[in-house]
Amino acid sequence: MKAKRLWIGMLGLLMCFLLCGCNVLNDIFGSDRYDNGYYDNGYYDDGYYDNGYYDDGYQPYNKSTTASNLISHYIDVGQGDCEFIEFPDGQTMLIDAGPAESGSKIVRYIRNLGYDYIDYIIATHPHADHIGGMKQVIDAFDFGTVYMPNAETNTSTYEKLLTTIKNKNKKIKTAKAKTKIGNLNNSSYITVETLAPNGNEYESLNDYSVVLKITYGKVRLLYMGDAETISEDEILKKNYDVSADVIKVGHHGSATSSSQKFVNRVKAQYAIFSLGADNDYHHPHTQVVNRWKKAGAQILRTDEYGTMVLTTDGNTFDIDTEKE
Numbered sequence: 001m002k003a004k005r006l007w008i009g010m011l012g013l014l015m016c017f018l019l020c021g022c023n024v025l026n027d028i029f030g031s032d033r034y035d036n037g038y039y040d041n042g043y044y045d046d047g048y049y050d051n052g053y054y055d056d057g058y059q060p061y062n063k064s065t066t067a068s069n070l071i072s073h074y075i076d077v078g079q080g081d082c083e084f085i086e087f088p089d090g091q092t093m094l095i096d097a098g099p100a101e102s103g104s105k106i107v108r109y110i111r112n113l114g115y116d117y118i119d120y121i122i123a124t125h126p127h128a129d130h131i132g133g134m135k136q137v138i139d140a141f142d143f144g145t146v147y148m149p150n151a152e153t154n155t156s157t158y159e160k161l162l163t164t165i166k167n168k169n170k171k172i173k174t175a176k177a178k179t180k181i182g183n184l185n186n187s188s189y190i191t192v193e194t195l196a197p198n199g200n201e202y203e204s205l206n207d208y209s210v211v212l213k214i215t216y217g218k219v220r221l222l223y224m225g226d227a228e229t230i231s232e233d234e235i236l237k238k239n240y241d242v243s244a245d246v247i248k249v250g251h252h253g254s255a256t257s258s259s260q261k262f263v264n265r266v267k268a269q270y271a272i273f274s275l276g277a278d279n280d281y282h283h284p285h286t287q288v289v290n291r292w293k294k295a296g297a298q299i300l301r302t303d304e305y306g307t308m309v310l311t312t313d314g315n316t317f318d319i320d321t322e323k324e
């Protein structure tokens, strides 16, 4: 009799458990809502937070939008240099601003891209074919920080530029090798490094040139300013990694730059020469062009192709040219 009552009791408990136990267990350990749905798999694990946003890369990096591209514009300013870079997080950088007569073109170009603010302005060195148009740019835009090497000259172009920057209540930060540029290095997916100048005293202003390397994912871009072989040798001596997919060749393709050793170490797929047609300096020098070609680079000249626009998602890149 006792055993029978116990059996019925256990059966009752089992029935009770079957009827309402599932919900109780679900409430305790979770099922639809917590385990499979919104919180664990959908939102936190697979989606926005873990894989897309925080782990893989740059903070605002989102592979699904065009905003994840880095775009480097090599603006045709005739005999001179000017590059404008749009970073994936919306920050911008201007490297040089061509000769004075190209100032208005550069201002228009950047405005047409939709910007009224430039985060970083880099004057690689104070020669007129690099800083000539910079006064106009600085007058036209609000901007973050100006970087220059510790090189002075007494030209009126340079002095007017300094006055313009001062009048805007901005200070100039000195750039040399290993200078940190703003907050552009906040993930492993993008790095902006300065590789030169490595010294304090050079005979030629060109060797004071700030040399920049931008790496976005697998794509590496090198900007040489007018750095000559003295600076190239110092960069190699420091063992900085100069390998790049695309190089803005030093000093408009002059024979004073692009030593064989340097060209071999860069191993560029594309060598961009920024210069004016029929310039007084006979840039680019034939042996330099041939040196880059022999090392496997395709030659792109602003006097032939006009402005060039490189777009990369960090894996591959395209270069569009203004002229065919």
Ligand SMILES: [Zn+2]
Pocket (backbone or CB within 6 Å): 080, 081, 127, 129, 130, 226, 251, 252
């Ligand atoms: Zn130059």
